[in-house]
Amino acid sequence: MQHPLLSKDLSMFVLASARGPLATMHALDVMWVSFYSIAAMLVSVLIVSAVRKWVSNGCLSMILRLFAFGLFFIGTILMILVVFTWPS
Structure with missing residues (x-):
């Protein structure tokens, strides 16, 4: 008789590859x-x-602060993309 855990699909527990918007890029x-x-x-x-x-x-x-806010927003969006591509 086969073990009950071996008959199940365990692929949901394995992070086989990176998922996310930057998944096609190399890890470095x-x-x-x-x-x-x-x-x-x-x-x-x-x-x-x-x-x-x-x-x-x-x-x-005001102009410099708006520029700084835009730069911070771009950095935040890039970091969110990196985090969503984390398991590589």
């Missing part, structure tokens, strides 16, 4: 994308900090 390329996203988020935080400390012009301050 996905690593570089994660580094770029971390750098984009870090640069955006530094821009906001510099604007708060040194820029007193309201219009320029």
Whole structure:
């Protein structure tokens, strides 16, 4: 008689390959994308900090903060793509 667990399909417990939007990329390329996203988020935080400390012009301050927000948004989207491609 065969063991009951051996007759079942156990493929649902195995992460055979990467799933997600970056699954076609090599793992080291996905690593570089994660580094770029971390750098984009870090640069955006530094821009906001510099604007708060040194820029007193309201219009320029708003433009730089919008740029920093866009950069942070791009970094966040890239990091979400990396996380969804995690099991590789």
